[in-house]
Amino acid sequence: MDQIVSSLDVVAAAKPAPSGLVRASYRIKRAIKSPSPYLMATGLFLWIFTYWLLCEALQLPRFVKIPGPVTIFTEWFSRNPHQGISIFTPEYYQHIYVSCRRIFIAFFIATSVGVPLGLFMGWSRTFREYTFPILETLRPIPILAWVPLAILMFSGYEARVAWFSLVAAEMVSGDYGLGYLILSSYVNSVTVPMVIGMLTLGLVGWVTSAIVRFVGNRLMRWHARALALQGR
Numbered sequence: 001m002d003q004i005v006s007s008l009d010v011v012a013a014a015k016p017a018p019s020g021l022v023r024a025s026y027r028i029k030r031a032i033k034s035p036s037p038y039l040m041a042t043g044l045f046l047w048i049f050t051y052w053l054l055c056e057a058l059q060l061p062r063f064v065k066i067p068g069p070v071t072i073f074t075e076w077f078s079r080n081p082h083q084g085i086s087i088f089t090p091e092y093y094q095h096i097y098v099s100c101r102r103i104f105i106a107f108f109i110a111t112s113v114g115v116p117l118g119l120f121m122g123w124s125r126t127f128r129e130y131t132f133p134i135l136e137t138l139r140p141i142p143i144l145a146w147v148p149l150a151i152l153m154f155s156g157y158e159a160r161v162a163w164f165s166l167v168a169a170e171m172v173s174g175d176y177g178l179g180y181l182i183l184s185s186y187v188n189s190v191t192v193p194m195v196i197g198m199l200t201l202g203l204v205g206w207v208t209s210a211i212v213r214f215v216g217n218r219l220m221r222w223h224a225r226a227l228a229l230q231g232r
Contacts, residue, residue: 067192075192085193096204098176
């Protein structure tokens with residue numbers, strides 16, 4: 001009996017781990033069987049339909065000045081946009097590039113400062129007692145309150161300003177970026193590029209969040225495995 005159990009253990013140990021393609025296929029099949037993607041698609045459809053109904057179909061007073069989804073997507077994917085911004089204009093990608101560059105610089109600075117600071121505070125009680133009162137005093141200050149001070153401190157260095165709040169900083173200081181695109185469109189009363197900038201900001205944020213989650217799961221597989229066992 002012991003020999004049979006040992007043989008089974010050897011076979012189980014020799015069995016190769018599933019490849020990435022197999023795991024991806026399994027996750028896709030599990031997602032298809034789950035109601036979550038269908039509920040998300042239904043919610044997205046209802047949101048777009050309600051948006052279209054209020055802005056373009058009924059043209060209610062409070063929504064008549066807001067561009068509807070048909071107008072936005074027609075301009076967004078037009079080769080000759082009437083209001084200057086679409087996926088076919090180089091300026092559109094310039095705004096995305098500048099904002100992403102600022103985000104990466106800000107993330108690098110925040111990680112380089114925050115992670116060692118947190119480790120030292122956890123490692124040394126004396127260090128924590130010196131630094132905690134200062135950090136606790138600065139913590140309640142809203143992010144937007146730092147923007148004017150940051151502009152004075154880092155005049156001409158918009159990337160540093162974006163450390164505190166990307167969109168707000170680009171609205172106050174900068175010549176490119178999605179925040180600048182949104183504000184300049186509003187000031188010039190061209191609402192379609194403004195909404196395109198807002199949607200692009202949401203898409204870029206979603207993609208970067210997905211990348212961070214993917215990298216985090218790869219680096220912390222034990223944590224992802226524990227969450228999977230919990231059904232989360």
